[in-house]
Amino acid sequence: MPLSGIRILDLTRIISGPYCTSILADMGAEVIKIETPGEGDPVRRQGVIKNGLSWYFANYNRNKRSVALDLYSQEGKDILRQLIPTCDVVIENYRPGIMEKMGFGDDALKALRPDIIHCSINGFGTSGPYRDRPAFDFIAQAMSGFMSLNGGENDPPMRAGPPISDLVAGMNGALGVLAALLRRERTGRGDSISVSLMSSMIGLLSFQAANYFASGELPPRTGNDHGIVAPYGLFETADGQVAIAPSNDAMYDKFLDALALQSLRSHPDFQANADRMLNRASIKAVIEARTRQESSRYWIERLNQYGVPCGQVLNLREVFDDPQVADQDMAIDVPHPDGQQVRMLGFPIKFAESPCQARTPAPSLGGDTEAVLRELGLPEDRIQELLAKGAA
Amino acid sequence: MPLSGIRILDLTRIISGPYCTSILADMGAEVIKIETPGEGDPVRRQGVIKNGLSWYFANYNRNKRSVALDLYSQEGKDILRQLIPTCDVVIENYRPGIMEKMGFGDDALKALRPDIIHCSINGFGTSGPYRDRPAFDFIAQAMSGFMSLNGGENDPPMRAGPPISDLVAGMNGALGVLAALLRRERTGRGDSISVSLMSSMIGLLSFQAANYFASGELPPRTGNDHGIVAPYGLFETADGQVAIAPSNDAMYDKFLDALALQSLRSHPDFQANADRMLNRASIKAVIEARTRQESSRYWIERLNQYGVPCGQVLNLREVFDDPQVADQDMAIDVPHPDGQQVRMLGFPIKFAESPCQARTPAPSLGGDTEAVLRELGLPEDRIQELLAKGAA
Helix, strand or coil, X not given: CCCCCCEEEEECCCCHHHHHHHHHHHCCCEEEEEECCCCCCHHHHCCCEECCEEHHHHHHHCCEEEEECCCCCHHHHHHHHHHHHXXXXXXXXXXXXXXXXXXXXHHHHHHHCCCCEEEEEECCCCCCCCCCXXXXXXXXXXHCCHHHHCCCCCCCCCCCCCCHHHHHHHHHHHHHHHHHHHHHHHHCCCEEEXXXXXXXXXXXXXXXXXXXXXXXXXXXCCCCCCCCCCCCEEEEXXXXXXXXXXXXXXXXXXXXXXXXXXXXXXXXXXXXXXXXXXXXXXXXXXXXXXXXXXXXXXXXXXHHHCXXXXXXXXXXXXXXXXXXXXXXXXXXXXXXXXXXXXXXXXXXXEECCCCCCCCCCCCCCCCCHHHHHHHCCCCHHHHHXXXXXXXX | CCCCCCEEEEECCCCHHHHHHHHHHHCCCEEEEEECCCCCCHHHHCCCEECCEEHHHHHHHCCEEEEECCCCCHHHHHHHHHHHHHCCEEEECCCCCHHXXXXXXXXXXHHHCCCCEEXXXXXXXXXXXXXXXXXXXXXXXXXXXXXXXXXXXXXCCCCCCCCHHHHHHHHHHHHHHHHHHHHHHHXXXXXXXXXXXXXXXXXXXXXXXXXXXXXXXXXXXXXXXXXXXXXXXXXXXXXXXXXXXXXXXXXXXHHHHHHCXXXXXXXXXXXXXXXXXXXXXXXXXXXXXXXXXXXXXXXXXXXXXXXXXXXXXXXXHHHHHCHHHHHCCCEEEEECCCCCEEEEECCCEEECCCXXXXXXXXXXXXXCHHHHHHHCCCCHHHHHHHHHHCCC
């Protein structure tokens, strides 16, 4: 696997950090998740719980080992100090400054292992006026400008449904770690990486940011309409709605052919895209009068035949029942020790030679503590002593 | 830089592929962008154009070289065949099967360079019933289930404002390429990677997917409300709105302290989170009666003092005027040959030792054709002949 032999110390919890380390674990890295004894990652208690297991936790912590360590205790810190030199990478999502306070700032990490790669996933960055603020996905969505672009024209600014600032920050963390590993392979040097929820969201502002920079004009929220193309969006059919995206004039022509509405070509209101933008509502009405005559299925097939990008708006049941999603293995069933088959998201990155794998289910809290301490060379009585004390 | 010395052949256009290669270019890779002579990437003509330059194109194509090649001509294909062995990675976002048709399928690529890394960025995957369908960001957002989770309870399913399926697919492509490069460094073997817009969006379904898998129940759209926590969301102030995310009971307590509404603690309707969920509207009304008395700025400062995650909903002007965003260099000015300082998005991944850099502005169409052909060892008269023919 791409990351076989890479060992990662995972000091993260909740979702941005665990998503980052799960991407790397799915690619074959050995991830050692440090959790507070008796308590563990709060996500263990979040979402729908079946047979005592949070399927949310199971999804984002597959392929990891769990070591319970009380990092407030001297013993816990000592063990961490012994663990770090055995790891290629340390990933954490504490607030900036906490690692230093714990005695594991960049200099301390480097002293323990000169070529260490350290990745901090944080809310706003490791410097700047908001550095110490508590962060949260919703807040990053609000402060990044993302919400100002999301939602309908007459809606309030809208958060994205899934926690995308956590997820995209996790992806940026994994990108940084992989790039640093590659550099280390070629130079022998480690690095220290910071990614924040807020900057990760700003990184998604795309053409809206470019247009704002160039024009100084604030882009509006356009809901499901395209900012500069019409017709475009959701169209009603006999039994639902279809998303249709004829993104240029050539596509618009094909769209009219597929609808058998070639007569619209000579309609004075709908000549150029600029005319159609002005008459967006009326062209939509003409098109929907036609699309309402047939089923969504009919239109999906017909429009695809004509090469017009389209698709149904699927809910999660329809998504995971969809033959394409099945073909792409985007839901996988992972056997767990108690006999549960836990369904979770599959791997969006497909390697032909070295595919991502679900090698092991999410660990029980501290399930690998003894094994990892033994690997460190701790004598058996010392291990039992630490466990008895609650330090591990 | 992390990717210094890595050479990437970039056969992508529009946004998903160019975003993928720009992530790698920002990290130091040499990216050779192949464009159709006289036409080039359509994004050159999209978004706000200043002095003939699309700032959208400039953002996503900085740090790249442009080589014009007519891949429909035999000469163009011959040059590509000579270029491939000089490149570590080939990235393309053609529909699946097109590379094979052009004579550059995986086997052909491998024959040209045995350890080549090939990355396909596509709509739905390289197999399955929808493999050949035309793809588009909006359609992937619809078909992935993302739209079913985005928007208010009473809204229709809503697309995200920015083209996030393009962007997240680009990020997944870059993750795959970096992992494959690392594996090549250690095994000498290349790989072939596929990422799709649809699977990339499914990869973001997060706790909503986990809860659906565990319960069989479809998650609702909740707009700016949290699915399982109240109070939470946007609250009106004297001069605007503030996003507030007290995500657990301890935070809720701090929130009441910050509001000086400790009396709510004994209110029978608001005891546990479950009660507050049932009485979401009434607790919101009580809180807003208080938050409306002061400015957003007042509340941001006060809530942060109390450790309650909060922030303003910023529009793009406010984002790029924000001192934290400035501190994090999330807008950078890149000098262009015509004297324009082009403002573009900064780098969300911060490396301490080997930072991402804007080394060169986006290239003019074919601006590096002659230099790259010369590097290939083509004689000067042959280069001039190809240019004259329009093949390069």
